[in-house]
Amino acid sequence: MKDCRDYFQETNRRVSFEYALLAGVNDKVEHAVELAELLREWGKTYHVNLIPYNPIEGSEYKRPYKKAVLAFAAALESRKITASVRQTRGY
Template identity: 80%
Template sequence: MYANVFSFLLTLVMHIQVGCPLRCSFCATGKGGFARNLQPHEIVEQVLAIEETFKYRVTNVVFIGMGEPMMNLKSVLEAHQCFNKELKIGQRMMTISTVSVPNTIKMLASHKLQSTLAVRVSFEYTLLAGINDEKEHAEELAELLRMCGGGYHVNLIPYNPIEGSEYKRPYRKVVQAFVDALEARKITVSVRRTRGLDANVACGQLRNAFQKNPLLEIEPSPSIERTLVTA
């Protein structure tokens, strides 16, 4: 039996793939290689396992963990439907976060989900010390958003360090200066609160600590359209 089911929100960050094929240079997950897509039931089982372990109901789901949702969209959509119809998680309590794989945003939009699409309503911007955290970078970002039509929210993510990376985390005063520069240009902005940094499980740090070699590289299907569920 669940205790205090409705007294608080329990958010679960979902894994979408084993590894990640995008290999972002600042992310530990990509450095570990890519093996395969998760099947829908493997995504759903993550929620069931957490609920069974902690005896609390998962209220929020974020497709942002290991892997890129748009490159396993068929499984994401099937899991999304199961969460909503079977586990009674509201569509607006689910977020799909993506680095914007070309030609996929419109495909996802065609399914008319009520879920939050992180890249559509907000932009997540990773701050790398000395690389993209200066005032002029904030001004360039503000101008880019203005050209896109304005009205967007920016979620700043100070870089979470990983072993073997040359990137550094910016100082708090630098982050605040970036915030001030955006707000001066009427951009709504927030700074991601870092959780799990001491355990190497913060954003961009997910990787098997015992993995000695990269995963066997398996290229994802070149036709992302084939992964979509017909509306």
């Protein structure tokens, strides 16, 4: 996080954070609350791009349900965190 803060201070450019959502691992509202608390010190100098996991053969991870993704995004937005959900491009 220090490197991200340093980058912003040197460039004055918004920092984007990519957050991969894994079903049952980090896709719950309480995880969104933790993320919001971590980013709180940044003001409005960042953006969170939520990326629902695209499952691959042999992986133990699963894609979260759309309802979980939307709840996660809503939890961030209710805490004034700018976020977007990446559209699926996988098959």
